Amino acid sequence: MAICPVYxxxxxxxxxxxxxxxxxxxxxxxxQVVFYTTSGRKTSKRSGSTSSPYVITxxxxxxxxxxxxxxxxxxxxxxxxxxxxxxxxxxxAEPPKGGNPDSNTLISDTTTVxxxxxxxSLDRTGRKKKGVTALDPRANDFDLxxxxxxxxKDGIAVDKPIYNHVTGLLDPPELIKxxxxxxxxxxxxxxxARVRDLLDFSxxxxxxxxxKFAWKIQRDMAERGHSLESIKASIQARKxxxxxxxxxxxxxxxxxxxxxxxxxxxxxxxxxxxxxKLIMKEGVEFFSPVYLFDEGSSIxxxxxxxxxxxxxxxxxxxxxxxxxxxxxVSVLEMDGQFDRLDxxxxxxxxxxxxxxxxxxxxxxxxxxxxxxxxxxxxxGLFQTIVGLKIRDIYEQIIASKTKTPVEATKA
Amino acid sequence: MAICPVYxxxxxxxxxxxxxxxxxxxxxxxxQVVFYTTSGRKTSKRSGSTSSPYVITxxxxxxxxxxxxxxxxxxxxxxxxxxxxxxxxxxxAEPPKGGNPDSNTLISDTTTVxxxxxxxSLDRTGRKKKGVTALDPRANDFDLxxxxxxxxKDGIAVDKPIYNHVTGLLDPPELIKxxxxxxxxxxxxxxxARVRDLLDFSxxxxxxxxxKFAWKIQRDMAERGHSLESIKASIQARKxxxxxxxxxxxxxxxxxxxxxxxxxxxxxxxxxxxxxKLIMKEGVEFFSPVYLFDEGSSIxxxxxxxxxxxxxxxxxxxxxxxxxxxxxVSVLEMDGQFDRLDxxxxxxxxxxxxxxxxxxxxxxxxxxxxxxxxxxxxxGLFQTIVGLKIRDIYEQIIASKTKTPVEATKA
Numbered sequence: 001m002a003i004c005p006v007y008x009x010x011x012x013x014x015x016x017x018x019x020x021x022x023x024x025x026x027x028x029x030x031x032q033v034v035f036y037t038t039s040g041r042k043t044s045k046r047s048g049s050t051s052s053p054y055v056i057t058x059x060x061x062x063x064x065x066x067x068x069x070x071x072x073x074x075x076x077x078x079x080x081x082x083x084x085x086x087x088x089x090x091x092x093a094e095p096p097k098g099g100n101p102d103s104n105t106l107i108s109d110t111t112t113v114x115x116x117x118x119x120x121s122l123d124r125t126g127r128k129k130k131g132v133t134a135l136d137p138r139a140n141d142f143d144l145x146x147x148x149x150x151x152x153k154d155g156i157a158v159d160k161p162i163y164n165h166v167t168g169l170l171d172p173p174e175l176i177k178x179x180x181x182x183x184x185x186x187x188x189x190x191x192x193a194r195v196r197d198l199l200d201f202s203x204x205x206x207x208x209x210x211x212k213f214a215w216k217i218q219r220d221m222a223e224r225g226h227s228l229e230s231i232k233a234s235i236q237a238r239k240x241x242x243x244x245x246x247x248x249x250x251x252x253x254x255x256x257x258x259x260x261x262x263x264x265x266x267x268x269x270x271x272x273x274x275x276x277k278l279i280m281k282e283g284v285e286f287f288s289p290v291y292l293f294d295e296g297s298s299i300x301x302x303x304x305x306x307x308x309x310x311x312x313x314x315x316x317x318x319x320x321x322x323x324x325x326x327x328x329v330s331v332l333e334m335d336g337q338f339d340r341l342d343x344x345x346x347x348x349x350x351x352x353x354x355x356x357x358x359x360x361x362x363x364x365x366x367x368x369x370x371x372x373x374x375x376x377x378x379x380g381l382f383q384t385i386v387g388l389k390i391r392d393i394y395e396q397i398i399a400s401k402t403k404t405p406v407e408a409t410k411a
Numbered sequence: 412m413a414i415c416p417v418y419x420x421x422x423x424x425x426x427x428x429x430x431x432x433x434x435x436x437x438x439x440x441x442x443q444v445v446f447y448t449t450s451g452r453k454t455s456k457r458s459g460s461t462s463s464p465y466v467i468t469x470x471x472x473x474x475x476x477x478x479x480x481x482x483x484x485x486x487x488x489x490x491x492x493x494x495x496x497x498x499x500x501x502x503x504a505e506p507p508k509g510g511n512p513d514s515n516t517l518i519s520d521t522t523t524v525x526x527x528x529x530x531x532s533l534d535r536t537g538r539k540k541k542g543v544t545a546l547d548p549r550a551n552d553f554d555l556x557x558x559x560x561x562x563x564k565d566g567i568a569v570d571k572p573i574y575n576h577v578t579g580l581l582d583p584p585e586l587i588k589x590x591x592x593x594x595x596x597x598x599x600x601x602x603x604a605r606v607r608d609l610l611d612f613s614x615x616x617x618x619x620x621x622x623k624f625a626w627k628i629q630r631d632m633a634e635r636g637h638s639l640e641s642i643k644a645s646i647q648a649r650k651x652x653x654x655x656x657x658x659x660x661x662x663x664x665x666x667x668x669x670x671x672x673x674x675x676x677x678x679x680x681x682x683x684x685x686x687x688k689l690i691m692k693e694g695v696e697f698f699s700p701v702y703l704f705d706e707g708s709s710i711x712x713x714x715x716x717x718x719x720x721x722x723x724x725x726x727x728x729x730x731x732x733x734x735x736x737x738x739x740v741s742v743l744e745m746d747g748q749f750d751r752l753d754x755x756x757x758x759x760x761x762x763x764x765x766x767x768x769x770x771x772x773x774x775x776x777x778x779x780x781x782x783x784x785x786x787x788x789x790x791g792l793f794q795t796i797v798g799l800k801i802r803d804i805y806e807q808i809i810a811s812k813t814k815t816p817v818e819a820t821k822a
Contacts, residue, residue: 293704294761296717305732306707321716350705 064401065153065178066394067198069189071249072205073242075215078185080372081205081383082106082113085183087369088387099174102164112179116186117163119145124168135187135241142192145184149198152178181394190249201287201393203386204253208260209235214271251325254284255389257382264313264335273313275335276378278385282328286396288353289330290385292319295352296330308346311339317347334378341370344381354385355392362388475812476564476589477805478609480600482660483616484653486626489596491784492616492794493517493524496594498780499798510585513575523590527597528574530556535579546598546652553603556595560609563589592805601660612698612804614797615664619671620646625682662736665695666800668793675724675746684724686746687789689796693732693739697807699764700741701796703730706763707741719757722750728758745789752781755792765796766803773799 072078086093091109095101104115121141122130132139148158159173190196190204207215213235220226220234250256258277262268280289292299298320304310315336322331332351338344345363348354354362365384366375374380483489497504502520506512515526532552533541543550559569570584601607601615618626624646631637631645661667669688673679691700703710709731715721726747733742743762749755756774759765765773776795777786785791 293710294712294714294718297719298713298716299704300709300711301705302709302731303705305709307705308708320713 064180064398065155066181066200066397067149067153068181068183068390069196069199069202070183070185070205071187071189071203071246071253072185073187073207073212073238073246075219076205076207076212077373077379077383078205080374080379081386082183082185083372084365084369084380084383085387085390086111086113088365088384088391089181096174096176100162100164100171102166102171103162103174104165105160105174105176107179110179111181111183112176113183113185114160114176115163116140116145116184116188117165118161119186120163120170123163123170133238133241135238135245137188137191137245140188142188142195145188146192146194146198148176149182149184149195152176152182153198154178181390187246188249190252191245196252200397201255201284201390202253204250204256206247206250206256206258208258210261211259211271211274214261218271251327253279254281254287255279255386256324257379257386259379262313262335264316273335273337274374274377274379275333276382278332278378278382279322279324280330280332281324282330286393286400287389288355290332290351290353290389291330292317292332292351296321301350303347303350308343309339310336315347332382334381337377339376341367341376347381351385355388475591475809476566477592477611477808478560478564479592479594479801480607480610480613481594481596481616482598482600482614482657482664483596484598484618484623484649484657486630487616487618487623488784488790488794489616491790492797493594493596494783495776495780495791495794496798496801497522497524499776499795499802500592507585507587511573511575511582513577513582514573514585515576516571516573516585516587518590521590522592522594523587524594524596525571525587526574527551527556527595527599528576529572530597531574531581534574534581544649544652546649546656548599548602548656551599553599553606556599557603557605557609559587560593560595560606563587563593564609565589592801598657599660601663602656607663611808612666612695612801613664615661615667617661617667617669619669621672622670622682622685625672629682662738664690665692665698666690666797667735668790668797670790673724673746675727684746684748685785685788685790686744687793689743689789689793690733690735691741691743692735693741697804697811698800699766701743701765701800702741702763703728703743704761704763707732712761714758714761719754720750721747726758743793745792748788750787752778752787758792762796766799 070078070081083093086106086108089108089110093106093108093111093113095103096105096107104118106113117134119141120127120134120139121144122132122139127134127136127139130138134140144161148160151158155178157175157177160176161173162171163169164171184195184199188195189199190202196202213231216231216235217228220231221228256277256279258279260275260277261271262273262275264275265273278290280287282289292301299318301317301319302314303317304314308315313336315334315338318331318333318335320331322329324331338347342363344366345360348356348360348362351362356362362381362384365387366380369375369380372380374383481489481492494504497517497519500519500521504517504519504522504524506514507516507518515529517524528545530552531538531545531550532555533543533550538545538547538550541549545551555572559571562569566589568586568588571587572584573582574580575582595606595610599606600610601613607613624642627642627646628639631642632639667688667690669690671686671688672682673684673686675686676684689701691698693700703712710729712728712730713725714728715725719726724747726745726749729742729744729746731742733740735742749758753774755777756771759767759771759773762773767773773792773795776798777791780786780791783791785794
């Protein structure tokens, strides 16, 4: 019987038990050993607790979990993005069956999305007590994050904590089996160098202050009745930690989706029409940046004209090489929005290296999810394209791996 | 024996003589009747003469002469353009053999280029006497121009006057046989409605005042020792007539090549780096405008980048639909210049509808004539492309014509 490698951590002592061989959720059809490592921590759920209960469950199969990191502030459309991504793979993403109804995890046939808020080391009261925000690294357990992501990447199931967004408490853990594609989304997927190194591909959703402000006003003022002052104050309060701990991660991202105010309307501050940039790092293995018409040159394109009619203020695409935090990148930009989503095929047909499997797949995906926020602008378009690129990266990684099983070692 | 139709004109009485059947210069291989019409005008060469000696020689073949009009001010690169055009058809263009050494005509296997200065009704002294410039319609014989262009278009050879640019006198006429392609180039090809209607395709070379001024300074000051003041004065003197009689013709042109100062260098007034626009009328029979990447949308393209290195200030192309004197047009623009002409293939490969017969034909043409002025910028590129379009138009017209011989009528 094969035994999985022990993933030692400073905070865990290895009290392992062997369960029955099982098949993972993922369709790895070889026999597997499940190896439990139970933490010696208290299972305390008291506020301010710095420890939480968890179990590492190891399902050694082929080490084929591809790990994707998605960083963004809260309220920036991560969940929409995740739904677009999982849709690319076909199956609907749902919380783990029969588990905590407040679980933040989404599981589909291919993809498991875990929310990094689950690695909060301080719950809401704890943070208040210590005077730190959730953005502060001191409110997060990067050791555990690293251990568990590494375990999953190595094909080992883990018992991941749950941060309950409703109660603000740390709930008992849930079992996460290694999926084909693991997406870790949240505030800090690229903050810790060890976690960052585990990522096969990383994305940063960069919402400009102007747009973030317009969105918060829309949501918190129009829908929740908050005052303009309180919204401003809450943004201001988050800003120092955001700037210190979240924003710097974008320099590590392989792809950045930057959401800015439109330039098609002079002095627009409504934040309804968006200019969205897809910044793609050059030289990333398995990732070939999308381009418009001619790879590597600088292009602007107003598709409105004889073939595509657009209402004011129209649509403008730009593409070209640039530099981003000292890296060579290609940038694709869309300003404006589509009047008719079915006309997207016209735009799609002029984009190259979008990793579709058939002509019109981007348009089909966008039409299928047309009720999702951002479906008529660059956020939806670029999220969909990034989803297709992730599928492509996944398939290339799998194809490139020699499929030798992990060698068994004696217990 | 067939007799050609009589092309009556007010100024000519039809004293016709029949010569032996001959084959034209153009490779029409059917029997032809040559029909002389001798003018009753005096063969006076006195200055100020309003008549000139000419004979209409009619060679009735298939009426397959395609007529192209090229309008531009003097010193605007018409002759370079003509050499590029005739080169597209292969043969070298030369003045009529054994004729007046000061002839303005250029004849190649396919193309005959006649200079409309030959239709000056007033010679240099005559113009001075009457106080009119060569730009003034009163110094030009549009009746004769119309009659002779119509005759040539109908397959009838003409004895065309010669305006001697060296002496400023009207020289005895030269025989012009109907070519496959007749180009009439000069100040007024689209001024007279009757002449204009004979044109199968028309081009206007529009050199902006800034560039014209920079060119004149280069030529007249640097090369001929004129003073800046005298150059300015000469430009100013021409301007009213130019604005009244020459410039308005551009509204009739099927294609306009507009030469402007670069926008790549702020406040450039050297006139060395040019921004050149090719304005192409939509809906012209047999003429499909060139486009960049995507027909009918608006595009700007800086090809410099990963594949094409450019020195300062680089190269920028623009393309898009526009309106020009109330007509729908497509505009292709090139700002800047090529460092290496052989890299033009990269640009050529991204242009569509350029009517080449093989991949790289534009580049080959440009390389062949690389010592011509404008070979490294948009003037040479667009002149070459217009040359290819004219070849294409010619071939389409010929193909579309039912090749029934002109029906013979009894003398």
